[in-house]
Amino acid sequence: MGFLELLNKNLIKVPLENTSKNDVLEELVNMIAAEGKLNNKDLALQDVLNREILGSTGLERGIAVPHAKTAAVDDMVMAVGIAPKGIDFEALDGEPSSLFFMILASPNQAGAHIEVLSDIAKVTRSAAICRLMLAAVNAEEIIELFEE
């Protein structure tokens, strides 16, 4: 199961409503819960926050990949959020984060989890893709961008 298989129009938010790190994480988890993909929303959020305590998943160039191995999901799920104005996510380069890819995987999906994170790393290497994602005005445009 790769990035494309996980891309779901209902799990893409453009733009994100919140502007603080923890609120954005909660917004993404809520979106996943609303899609019926979580068996325990509180546990999912806690596992994501616990991972952030170890070190921010805000990377460089405005990209953030919050992720967690959690028993709150049976199957791996991905939510994508776009914050064109950027938010302070305590990123490694100190810059605001704009593109969020949240991955939640069950503890027995290590191989697939790594594969999807690796896909995200490859996709976000392209400055053009990142720019096009930031310019998207709705979820459909994000889907079209990757399926073209």
Add this chain to the structure above:
Amino acid sequence: MKGPIKKILVYVDGSEESINASMYAIALSKSTGASVTALYVINTRALNDLVKARIFLQEEEVEYHQDLEQDAERYLNHVRKLAEQKKVDIETISKSGTIHREIKAEIKEKEFDLLILGGVSSIRSRRDEFFNETDRAMRSVTCPVLVVRDEDLVWDIFESS
């Protein structure tokens, strides 16, 4: 042993599709007399890439590497049991590295004449980033490749073998 197939390699990654591919390989081995080997590759390349991209912390790399080692043992054990059910001898190998390269190297080194895969990714994008490791193996190995589809058919073939 007659026919073109004498040494079968089946790639196992723990997905349902790869388990189906293993069942098909075992049934094929039983009917042709070809030897069958199941290979699991711990994707250390992806782990390293995730650390380099700073998506993973060092401690996550260690944790996920252990998870993948356990997966390798679990899934290869499962395939061994499937082979035992059909009284087929199977060799199981666990390697580490870049998946498609390890598959390719194994085929070259041991001269397998058929690679069996559980599936390739659906065509939803032309972007190269989305060629997964199975796609890459299919495109780059030197021997014929058989992609197994239709789970129900595979079960029927396995049960009747």
